[in-house]
Amino acid sequence: KNEVEQSPQNLTAQEGEFITINCSYSVGISALHWLQQHPGGGIVSLFMLSSGKKKHGRLIATINIQEKHSSLHITASHPRDSAVYICAVSRNYQLIWGAGTKLIIKP
């Protein structure tokens, strides 16, 4: 079993829909990261959080340390949000990566 599990693997939605991507982990961590990868390869860090909730524009990330679970939400989704969203956890100065969720937003 992977130490970081994301769901769903693939998600297709219509523009404007509220999107939720989930991440569960099975190890002790010091922080959890959400990253975005657009077609072509480049990866950008969206959030790093160790408790509670963070918001940036239309993106919201939450974490529940007791349940070892995090969610990434996108409000009012737009085709430009189409990307792979990756969850990773910090442990022993390294990152343990989820396999990613491929999100497609249709106009």
Add this chain to the structure above:
Amino acid sequence: DVKVTQSSRYLVKRTGEKVFLECVQDMDHENMFWYRQDPGLGLRLIYFSYDVKMKEKGDIPEGYSVSREKKERFSLILESASTNQTSMYLCASSRGLAEGTDTQYFGPGTRLTVL
């Protein structure tokens, strides 16, 4: 803005060739990382370096070596390329802050095809 650059976006090599992938960061970061990314497997750490001339094996170091002679540059070397090393290679760097506070910054990736 942190900038991490990789020497090539696309590379095609033949089996048995020695391959060099270069990564340069311009923000005086302590830590540098090499990952490979394959469909369904996510990112896997090959090697990382926390200081000049220092290196640590990641999860999948076999078939690879690295070099960090200068702080800003971290090279990944495929001693004898094989077809199963066809992949997307991503370099990252980070400041080396306390555990749980460090953010990694990624280069654009090199898509390597070994024929």
